[in-house]
Amino acid sequence: MGQRFWKAWVVGLCVMVVIIPRMAWSLTDDEKNNIELYERLSRGVVNITSTVLERDFFFNIVPRQGAGSGSVIDKRGHIVTNHHVIEDARKLEVTLFNGKKYTAKFIGSDPNSDIAVLKIDAPKKDLTVIPMGTSKGLKVGQKVLAIGNPFGLGQTLTRGVISSVGRTLRAPGGALVEDIIQTDASINPGNSGGPLIDSSGFMIGVNTAIFSPTGANVGIGFAIPVDTVKAVVRELIDKGYYSYPWIGATLMTMFPDFAEALQLRVSRGAMIMELVPGGPADKAGLRGGKTRAQVGNYIIVVGGDIVVAIDGHAVESVEDFMRILRRYRPGDKVILDVVHWEGDRDRVAVVLGERPQGYRMR
Incomplete structure:
Protein backbone atom coordinates (compact mmCIF):
# COMPACT_ATOMS: atom_id res chain seq x y z
CA MET A 1 0.00 0.00 0.00
CA GLY A 2 2.75 2.38 0.97
CA GLN A 3 4.73 1.58 -2.15
CA ARG A 4 1.74 2.16 -4.42
CA PHE A 5 1.07 5.48 -2.67
CA TRP A 6 4.60 6.72 -3.23
CA LYS A 7 4.50 5.65 -6.87
CA ALA A 8 1.24 7.55 -7.39
CA TRP A 9 2.67 10.56 -5.60
CA VAL A 10 5.80 10.59 -7.79
CA VAL A 11 3.74 10.21 -10.99
CA GLY A 12 1.45 13.07 -9.90
CA LEU A 13 4.41 15.28 -9.11
CA CYS A 14 5.91 14.63 -12.53
CA VAL A 15 2.62 15.47 -14.21
CA MET A 16 2.43 18.74 -12.25
CA VAL A 17 6.04 19.58 -13.17
CA VAL A 18 5.19 19.11 -16.85
CA ILE A 19 1.70 20.62 -16.96
CA ILE A 20 1.92 23.60 -14.61
CA PRO A 21 4.73 25.38 -16.51
CA ARG A 22 2.84 24.80 -19.73
CA MET A 23 -0.29 26.28 -18.19
CA ALA A 24 1.66 29.20 -16.72
CA TRP A 25 3.41 29.96 -20.01
CA SER A 26 0.53 29.25 -22.38
CA LEU A 27 0.09 32.24 -24.70
CA THR A 28 -3.12 33.50 -26.22
CA ASP A 29 -3.30 34.17 -29.95
CA ASP A 30 -3.37 37.90 -29.19
CA GLU A 31 -0.21 37.66 -27.10
CA LYS A 32 1.51 35.64 -29.80
CA ASN A 33 0.58 38.34 -32.32
CA ASN A 34 2.02 41.07 -30.07
CA ILE A 35 5.27 39.16 -29.60
CA GLU A 36 5.63 38.30 -33.29
CA LEU A 37 5.10 41.91 -34.38
CA TYR A 38 7.51 43.27 -31.78
CA GLU A 39 10.24 40.77 -32.65
CA ARG A 40 9.80 41.42 -36.39
CA LEU A 41 9.48 45.20 -36.40
CA SER A 42 11.18 46.64 -33.31
CA ARG A 43 14.57 46.52 -35.04
CA GLY A 44 13.27 49.11 -37.50
CA VAL A 45 12.53 51.64 -34.72
CA VAL A 46 15.43 53.95 -33.90
CA ASN A 47 16.32 56.44 -31.22
CA ILE A 48 16.96 60.01 -32.37
CA THR A 49 19.03 62.41 -30.27
CA SER A 50 18.90 66.05 -31.30
CA THR A 51 21.27 68.75 -30.07
CA VAL A 52 20.07 72.35 -30.12
CA LEU A 53 21.76 75.52 -28.92
CA GLU A 54 20.01 77.77 -26.44
CA ARG A 55 20.84 80.54 -23.99
CA ASP A 56 21.04 79.77 -20.27
CA PHE A 57 20.17 82.07 -17.36
CA PHE A 58 23.42 84.00 -17.87
CA PHE A 59 22.80 84.34 -21.65
CA ASN A 60 25.54 81.86 -22.45
CA ILE A 61 24.90 79.64 -25.47
CA VAL A 62 24.83 76.02 -24.31
CA PRO A 63 23.87 72.77 -26.02
CA ARG A 64 20.71 70.94 -24.99
CA GLN A 65 19.76 67.43 -26.04
CA GLY A 66 16.34 66.01 -26.76
CA ALA A 67 15.24 62.52 -27.68
CA GLY A 68 12.59 60.92 -29.84
CA SER A 69 11.93 57.88 -31.98
CA GLY A 70 11.77 57.19 -35.70
CA SER A 71 11.05 54.46 -38.25
CA VAL A 72 13.32 53.10 -40.99
CA ILE A 73 11.25 53.30 -44.18
CA ASP A 74 13.66 51.98 -46.84
CA LYS A 75 16.99 50.24 -47.29
CA ARG A 76 18.60 53.52 -48.38
CA GLY A 77 18.54 54.62 -44.76
CA HIS A 78 15.63 57.08 -44.78
CA ILE A 79 13.97 57.56 -41.41
CA VAL A 80 10.63 59.23 -40.73
CA THR A 81 9.99 61.03 -37.45
CA ASN A 82 8.22 64.13 -36.12
CA HIS A 83 9.24 67.65 -37.09
CA HIS A 84 9.13 68.68 -33.44
CA VAL A 85 11.67 65.96 -32.55
CA ILE A 86 14.36 67.49 -34.79
CA GLU A 87 13.28 71.15 -34.88
CA ASP A 88 16.21 73.62 -34.69
CA ALA A 89 18.70 70.78 -34.21
CA ARG A 90 22.36 71.51 -34.91
CA LYS A 91 23.30 67.84 -34.67
CA LEU A 92 21.26 64.67 -35.16
CA GLU A 93 22.34 61.22 -34.04
CA VAL A 94 20.49 57.96 -34.72
CA THR A 95 20.95 54.82 -32.63
CA LEU A 96 19.90 51.50 -34.17
CA PHE A 97 18.60 48.43 -32.36
CA ASN A 98 22.13 46.99 -32.18
CA GLY A 99 23.52 50.06 -30.44
CA LYS A 100 25.33 51.41 -33.48
CA LYS A 101 25.23 55.19 -33.71
CA TYR A 102 25.19 57.28 -36.89
CA THR A 103 25.24 61.00 -37.57
CA ALA A 104 22.02 61.65 -39.46
CA LYS A 105 21.61 63.91 -42.48
CA PHE A 106 18.57 66.18 -42.45
CA ILE A 107 16.54 65.62 -45.64
CA GLY A 108 13.50 67.80 -45.04
CA SER A 109 10.60 68.54 -42.73
CA ASP A 110 7.09 69.91 -42.81
CA PRO A 111 5.96 71.67 -39.62
CA ASN A 112 2.37 71.80 -40.89
CA SER A 113 2.07 68.00 -40.73
CA ASP A 114 4.76 67.50 -38.03
CA ILE A 115 6.69 65.10 -40.29
CA ALA A 116 10.45 65.05 -40.96
CA VAL A 117 12.82 62.76 -42.85
CA LEU A 118 16.44 61.95 -41.94
CA LYS A 119 18.99 59.70 -43.64
CA ILE A 120 21.83 57.57 -42.30
CA ASP A 121 24.56 55.66 -44.12
CA ALA A 122 24.20 52.25 -42.49
CA PRO A 123 24.69 48.75 -43.91
CA LYS A 124 21.50 47.36 -45.45
CA LYS A 125 21.73 44.30 -43.21
CA ASP A 126 21.28 46.56 -40.17
CA LEU A 127 18.17 48.26 -41.59
CA THR A 128 14.78 46.70 -40.88
CA VAL A 129 12.07 48.49 -42.87
CA ILE A 130 8.73 49.28 -41.21
CA PRO A 131 6.17 48.71 -44.01
CA MET A 132 3.59 51.44 -44.54
CA GLY A 133 -0.05 50.44 -44.77
CA THR A 134 -3.06 52.72 -45.14
CA SER A 135 -5.07 54.78 -42.68
CA LYS A 136 -8.29 54.47 -44.71
CA GLY A 137 -11.08 52.49 -43.13
CA LEU A 138 -9.65 52.40 -39.61
CA LYS A 139 -12.23 51.41 -37.01
CA VAL A 140 -12.67 52.46 -33.38
CA GLY A 141 -11.77 49.44 -31.26
CA GLN A 142 -9.15 48.14 -33.68
CA LYS A 143 -5.99 46.87 -31.94
CA VAL A 144 -2.84 48.96 -32.36
CA LEU A 145 0.72 48.75 -31.09
CA ALA A 146 3.00 51.71 -30.44
CA ILE A 147 6.71 50.95 -30.74
CA GLY A 148 9.29 53.47 -29.57
CA ASN A 149 12.96 53.79 -28.69
CA PRO A 150 12.89 56.43 -25.98
CA PHE A 151 16.08 57.96 -24.63
CA GLY A 152 18.23 55.25 -26.24
CA LEU A 153 17.22 52.75 -23.56
CA GLY A 154 16.00 50.17 -26.08
CA GLN A 155 12.79 49.46 -27.90
CA THR A 156 9.49 49.51 -26.02
CA LEU A 157 6.03 48.23 -26.90
CA THR A 158 2.67 49.48 -25.70
CA ARG A 159 -0.68 48.08 -26.74
CA GLY A 160 -4.13 49.56 -27.04
CA VAL A 161 -6.99 50.28 -29.40
CA ILE A 162 -8.01 53.08 -31.71
CA SER A 163 -10.26 55.16 -29.48
CA SER A 164 -11.30 57.71 -32.13
CA VAL A 165 -10.65 58.64 -35.75
CA GLY A 166 -11.04 61.85 -37.71
CA ARG A 167 -9.63 64.05 -34.97
CA THR A 168 -8.05 67.42 -35.74
CA LEU A 169 -4.75 68.49 -34.16
CA ARG A 170 -2.79 71.70 -34.49
CA ALA A 171 0.75 71.01 -35.70
CA PRO A 172 3.85 72.99 -34.61
CA GLY A 173 3.59 75.03 -37.83
CA GLY A 174 0.16 76.26 -36.79
CA ALA A 175 -1.86 74.33 -39.38
CA LEU A 176 -4.66 71.97 -38.47
CA VAL A 177 -3.90 68.35 -39.36
CA GLU A 178 -7.01 66.32 -40.14
CA ASP A 179 -7.91 62.64 -39.75
CA ILE A 180 -5.68 62.29 -36.68
CA ILE A 181 -5.82 58.85 -35.03
CA GLN A 182 -6.55 58.82 -31.29
CA THR A 183 -5.39 55.82 -29.27
CA ASP A 184 -5.19 54.70 -25.67
CA ALA A 185 -1.86 52.95 -26.34
CA SER A 186 0.67 54.72 -24.11
CA ILE A 187 2.76 57.26 -26.02
CA ASN A 188 5.29 58.45 -23.50
CA PRO A 189 7.85 61.24 -23.86
CA GLY A 190 10.60 59.98 -26.15
CA ASN A 191 8.19 57.83 -28.16
CA SER A 192 7.24 60.71 -30.46
CA GLY A 193 8.07 59.87 -34.05
CA GLY A 194 7.70 56.12 -33.58
CA PRO A 195 5.24 54.00 -35.57
CA LEU A 196 1.68 53.07 -34.71
CA ILE A 197 1.24 49.50 -36.00
CA ASP A 198 -1.88 47.48 -36.82
CA SER A 199 -2.28 43.78 -36.06
CA SER A 200 -1.01 42.85 -39.54
CA GLY A 201 2.32 44.60 -38.97
CA PHE A 202 1.77 47.71 -41.09
CA MET A 203 2.42 51.29 -40.01
CA ILE A 204 -0.89 53.14 -39.90
CA GLY A 205 0.40 56.31 -38.25
CA VAL A 206 3.30 58.20 -36.70
CA ASN A 207 2.91 58.81 -32.97
CA THR A 208 3.06 62.52 -32.36
CA ALA A 209 1.56 63.72 -29.07
CA ILE A 210 -0.30 62.97 -25.88
CA PHE A 211 -3.06 64.92 -24.20
CA SER A 212 -2.23 65.35 -20.55
CA PRO A 213 -2.69 68.12 -17.98
CA THR A 214 0.31 66.76 -16.04
CA GLY A 215 2.69 65.77 -18.86
CA ALA A 216 2.30 62.06 -18.05
CA ASN A 217 0.35 59.64 -20.20
CA VAL A 218 -3.34 59.49 -19.30
CA GLY A 219 -4.50 57.26 -22.12
CA ILE A 220 -5.08 59.83 -24.85
CA GLY A 221 -2.45 59.73 -27.58
CA PHE A 222 -2.45 60.92 -31.16
CA ALA A 223 -0.85 59.71 -34.38
CA ILE A 224 -0.57 61.32 -37.81
CA PRO A 225 -2.34 59.08 -40.36
CA VAL A 226 0.05 57.16 -42.60
CA ASP A 227 -1.68 58.28 -45.80
CA THR A 228 -0.69 61.86 -44.90
CA VAL A 229 2.80 60.65 -43.96
CA LYS A 230 3.31 58.90 -47.31
CA ALA A 231 2.33 61.97 -49.33
CA VAL A 232 4.56 64.30 -47.32
CA VAL A 233 7.57 61.93 -47.14
CA ARG A 234 7.56 61.43 -50.91
CA GLU A 235 8.07 65.15 -51.53
CA LEU A 236 10.48 65.65 -48.64
CA ILE A 237 12.78 63.01 -50.14
CA ASP A 238 12.40 64.40 -53.67
CA LYS A 239 12.88 68.10 -52.96
CA GLY A 240 13.29 68.70 -49.21
CA TYR A 241 9.93 70.37 -48.63
CA TYR A 242 6.23 69.73 -49.10
CA SER A 243 4.30 71.84 -51.61
CA TYR A 244 1.09 73.44 -50.38
Missing part, protein backbone atom coordinates in the same frame (compact mmCIF):
# COMPACT_ATOMS: atom_id res chain seq x y z
CA PRO A 245 -1.55 75.05 -52.61
CA TRP A 246 -1.70 78.84 -52.53
CA ILE A 247 -4.13 81.50 -53.70
CA GLY A 248 -1.99 84.51 -52.82
CA ALA A 249 -4.33 86.30 -50.43
CA THR A 250 -4.62 87.30 -46.79
CA LEU A 251 -8.00 86.29 -45.37
CA MET A 252 -10.03 87.11 -42.29
CA THR A 253 -12.97 85.24 -40.81
CA MET A 254 -16.19 87.17 -41.28
CA PHE A 255 -18.14 86.90 -38.02
CA PRO A 256 -21.89 87.61 -37.85
CA ASP A 257 -21.30 90.63 -35.59
CA PHE A 258 -18.91 92.13 -38.14
CA ALA A 259 -21.29 91.42 -41.01
CA GLU A 260 -24.17 93.05 -39.13
CA ALA A 261 -22.14 96.14 -38.24
CA LEU A 262 -20.99 96.48 -41.87
CA GLN A 263 -24.51 95.79 -43.19
CA LEU A 264 -23.37 92.93 -45.41
CA ARG A 265 -25.67 90.43 -47.11
CA VAL A 266 -23.69 87.44 -45.88
CA SER A 267 -23.00 86.64 -42.23
CA ARG A 268 -20.17 84.10 -42.52
CA GLY A 269 -17.22 83.41 -44.79
CA ALA A 270 -13.55 84.23 -45.38
CA MET A 271 -13.02 87.83 -46.42
CA ILE A 272 -10.09 88.75 -48.64
CA MET A 273 -8.17 91.62 -47.06
CA GLU A 274 -5.05 91.71 -49.24
CA LEU A 275 -3.98 90.22 -52.56
CA VAL A 276 -0.44 89.30 -53.55
CA PRO A 277 0.18 91.15 -56.84
CA GLY A 278 0.41 88.62 -59.63
CA GLY A 279 -0.74 85.78 -57.36
CA PRO A 280 -3.44 83.24 -58.30
CA ALA A 281 -6.32 85.21 -56.71
CA ASP A 282 -5.15 88.45 -58.34
CA LYS A 283 -4.89 86.78 -61.76
CA ALA A 284 -8.38 85.35 -61.34
CA GLY A 285 -9.83 88.84 -60.78
CA LEU A 286 -10.74 88.53 -57.11
CA ARG A 287 -10.86 91.76 -55.12
CA GLY A 288 -9.03 92.66 -51.94
CA GLY A 289 -9.90 95.23 -49.28
CA LYS A 290 -9.63 98.94 -50.02
CA THR A 291 -10.37 100.88 -46.85
CA ARG A 292 -10.05 100.48 -43.10
CA ALA A 293 -13.08 100.40 -40.84
CA GLN A 294 -13.50 100.18 -37.08
CA VAL A 295 -15.87 97.52 -35.81
CA GLY A 296 -16.04 97.68 -32.02
CA ASN A 297 -12.43 97.54 -30.84
CA TYR A 298 -11.16 96.09 -34.11
CA ILE A 299 -9.71 97.84 -37.15
CA ILE A 300 -10.23 95.74 -40.28
CA VAL A 301 -9.62 96.21 -43.99
CA VAL A 302 -12.96 96.08 -45.78
CA GLY A 303 -14.14 96.02 -49.37
CA GLY A 304 -12.78 92.63 -50.40
CA ASP A 305 -14.64 89.62 -51.73
CA ILE A 306 -16.02 87.14 -49.20
CA VAL A 307 -15.44 83.49 -50.06
CA VAL A 308 -18.41 81.35 -49.00
CA ALA A 309 -17.61 78.04 -50.77
CA ILE A 310 -14.85 76.12 -52.57
CA ASP A 311 -16.10 73.67 -55.19
CA GLY A 312 -19.42 73.52 -53.36
CA HIS A 313 -17.90 73.00 -49.90
CA ALA A 314 -19.18 75.65 -47.49
CA VAL A 315 -16.65 78.11 -46.06
CA GLU A 316 -17.62 79.81 -42.80
CA SER A 317 -14.15 80.77 -41.56
CA VAL A 318 -10.51 81.04 -42.58
CA GLU A 319 -9.88 77.66 -40.95
CA ASP A 320 -12.61 76.13 -43.14
CA PHE A 321 -10.98 77.73 -46.19
CA MET A 322 -7.52 76.37 -45.32
CA ARG A 323 -8.82 72.93 -44.41
CA ILE A 324 -10.62 72.55 -47.73
CA LEU A 325 -7.78 74.06 -49.75
CA ARG A 326 -5.29 71.50 -48.39
CA ARG A 327 -7.21 68.76 -50.21
CA TYR A 328 -5.86 70.14 -53.48
CA ARG A 329 -2.43 70.35 -55.08
CA PRO A 330 -0.65 73.26 -56.77
CA GLY A 331 -1.91 73.54 -60.35
CA ASP A 332 -5.45 72.39 -59.55
CA LYS A 333 -8.35 74.60 -60.56
CA VAL A 334 -11.03 75.40 -58.00
CA ILE A 335 -14.29 77.29 -58.23
CA LEU A 336 -14.83 79.86 -55.50
CA ASP A 337 -18.31 81.09 -54.62
CA VAL A 338 -17.83 84.70 -53.55
CA VAL A 339 -20.00 87.56 -52.41
CA HIS A 340 -18.77 90.95 -53.64
CA TRP A 341 -18.81 93.83 -51.19
CA GLU A 342 -21.78 95.34 -53.05
CA GLY A 343 -23.77 92.16 -52.39
CA ASP A 344 -23.60 90.48 -55.80
CA ARG A 345 -22.74 86.79 -55.87
CA ASP A 346 -20.24 85.36 -58.34
CA ARG A 347 -18.30 82.22 -59.19
CA VAL A 348 -14.59 82.60 -59.91
CA ALA A 349 -12.19 79.96 -61.23
CA VAL A 350 -8.74 80.05 -59.61
CA VAL A 351 -5.71 78.00 -60.64
CA LEU A 352 -3.84 77.29 -57.41
CA GLY A 353 -0.17 78.16 -57.20
CA GLU A 354 2.57 76.69 -55.01
CA ARG A 355 2.99 78.40 -51.67
CA PRO A 356 6.35 80.19 -51.54
CA GLN A 357 8.81 78.78 -49.02
CA GLY A 358 8.62 80.61 -45.71
CA TYR A 359 5.24 82.14 -46.55
CA ARG A 360 2.69 81.81 -43.77
CA MET A 361 -0.89 81.38 -44.96
CA ARG A 362 -3.26 83.53 -43.00
